[in-house]
Amino acid sequence: MASRPATLGRFELRRMLGKGAQATVWLAHDPRLEREVAVKLMRPGADTETVGHFLQEARSVSRLTHPHIVPVFEADVHEQQPYLVFEYVAGPTLAESLRAKGAMPARDAVEMMLGVLDALTAAHAAGVIHRDLKPSNILVDGEGRARVMDFGIAASVNAQHVQQVVGTPGYMSPEATHGLKPAPAMDLFSAALVLAEMLCGRQLLIEKDPFRAMYRVAHEDMVWPKDAAGDADDALRAIVMRSLARDPAQRHADVAAFRKALQEWLVPAGADAPAAGQAAPSSSGTLEFLLRRMRHKSDFPAMSDSVVRIQRVANSETESLASLSSEILKDVALTNKLLRLVNTAHYTQSGGGSISTVSRAVALIGFAGIRNIALSLVLLEHMHDKGHANQLKEEFLRSLMAGSLANELLPGSKEGEEAFIGAMFQNLGRLLTEFYFPDEARQVRKLTGTKGVGGSTMGEHAASISVLGLSFEELGLGIAKAWGFPESLQRCMRRPVGDFPTRPCDKADRMRWIALAANEVTDAMMQAEPGRASSAIAAVAQRYARVLEISPRDMQAAALLAQQRLAGLAQAMSLSVQPGSPVRRLLEQPGGNGTAKTIVDDADSLSGHELQATIAIDVTQPAEKPFDQDAAAAMLGAGIQDITNTMVEDFKLNDVLRMILETMLRALGFRRIVFCLRDPKTEMLTGRFGMGDDVDSACKQFKVALKPAPGTAPDLFSAVCLKGADTLISDATVPNIAARLPAWYRQQVNAPAFLLLPLLMKGAPFALIYADKAQPGGIQLGERELSLLRTLRNQAVMAFKQSR
Missing domain, CATH: 3.30.200.20 (Phosphorylase Kinase; domain 1)
Known part of the structure; x- marks a missing residue:
């Protein structure tokens, strides 16, 4: 070992x-x-x-x-x-996967290779040639996605060339064996070799002697093994073999052209979703087809990435409050909307007081609660500027109501958070179909309720299979799996089938029945005549009473609470309601008293063009405003109160410090902020953590000497810390200031405007808060703002004292 x-x-x-x-x-x-x-x-x-x-x-x-x-x-x-x-990518290399499983199904292999080719396209666009692409340099993550690594012998296409043979025999191109200048065609050849190996389950060129391998690739044409395993057809083999031509001029023009050819093999020109009434392909094939169509939409990759990041952090056993807060803070729009939501009545009743930092919101509401809010917001965020906005809005609010109701049916329980997602995302397939495939969604609505073969009425399940080739539920579950939802959530999203159980069931099945009941109650409320909502809720509750052990009265009470919560969420999300929409009934009390009527009152008072503008979904952010000192002071003050509330309770030191940094960063618009702490071994203040642009690299540079070498004058950072003097440098490029900056700062960080707030205990510096901006004169602080910053700094000192 x-x-x-x-x-x-x-x-x-x-x-x-x-x-x-x-x-x-x-x-x-x-x-x-x-x-x-x-x-x-x-x-x-x-x-x-x-x-x-x-x-x-x-x-x-x-x-x-x-x-x-x-x-x-x-x-x-x-x-x-x-x-x-x-x-760290948790997963095997492609080489390990092929050794364990052998040849891959052709479609799976091509799908994975598209990701590799996308990576190479990005590298080539940046002028980087990998030069050592092979299965052992490709990781396969938990989602089955290829991740290219090991650029150890990568070269720039513009670098001065010295003839040199580099690469791994068996995966090198003919021109690479001659030591020719690095070119994208070399990676193209290697990628084709890797794909051939994925399809065959074995290397095309097997030679123990590396020199023999290089000789053969330079002088012999590649041949597809006659006894190769796998299901690659002639068309796919031809595409691969073209990029294995010894002459680079005979290959595809570049990696992008190779990718296009593979994509066209996956989805032939003119292919589309099956029309209503036509035989549908297998559900797995249809899911792959729909996923590919969704990936071509600009919103879907961003939505997927956001959901996957939030899921990964929220579900991890090792990630912390700080990790989830940092993930959310990367998205300004998500941060602002989340803070608006957590300050609605539903959340402030459970936590008390205003919440002005993401860190506080996560600590108060918990990982699961923040995850649910964030996932809801991610879905909403990608709905703007769509021509069918009203239909999307109705689908979203309907799903949100079902989730809220499921949560209310399990009050104060951790399972309530899971039920929220399960109930809400039982509708994920329908929601995403409406978003990405509006024509198909209209077809499904048109078919639902029509008479089918034998005179039976076609339900939504059968209609979606007829149009899409798979049900809304299967589509939603396929997306949930791609997004990394845990198995327990995926199970909750799958509606139970068969007769109602005659007795209470286990926890997992009960969650599924609660999610289904929440959706049925939501539908009943939308379809009920005015004044009949309570009766409709009771009728559904009666059917579920035995399996859920919930009385009709309890269901009605939960529905009322869910409606109140939905009203607050809709208002915080700036979602107005179109007059006449069935969803509007969800924003009124059972019986029609209209608890949430204020959301639509303004729209009711308008007409014509004004009304049309009001009812559109409003998820855009206002244009960035000039620095507003009043707003900054208000945000700093709110942060101070937030941190004070936290420190009254049991708290973790790092959580409070991150809340302080976040308040400063957001209130004053710093580019980055770094917290430094004294290292007792070196007597230096070293960067420990921070927030903002390139902060990881910046943290590493900070080494402020608290004991300057004998005979040397302290630099500006050391002097400020030793004197305990709060210092704002508005223009660090001024010669007399630049001359006092430490060498490590000038060479690595070198911000033109920065703020230094030393932290002292018993008169000695033990920490430092550093913040900067990218333009000289960019930091504008009046006495009020500086006083509030000092209060935040003092709260950090107090947090250290209380945690000792």
């Missing part, structure tokens, strides 16, 4: 993930950012050239940002040990 240090800098090495000739890769924990990472270590005694390749990898990958490329977080040397830090 390979020996290893317990730590490497701040990283705690856990276990080896893999090893090669020049490096080993370890799973590690980053305590600063509270996440798992992959750390790549050079083997001891590596030569200069190898170290150069190592650093080249960091430079190459740092220029690339793509969901199918494993990003590098940082590169450094610790005690003469060079290392790189990457995102």
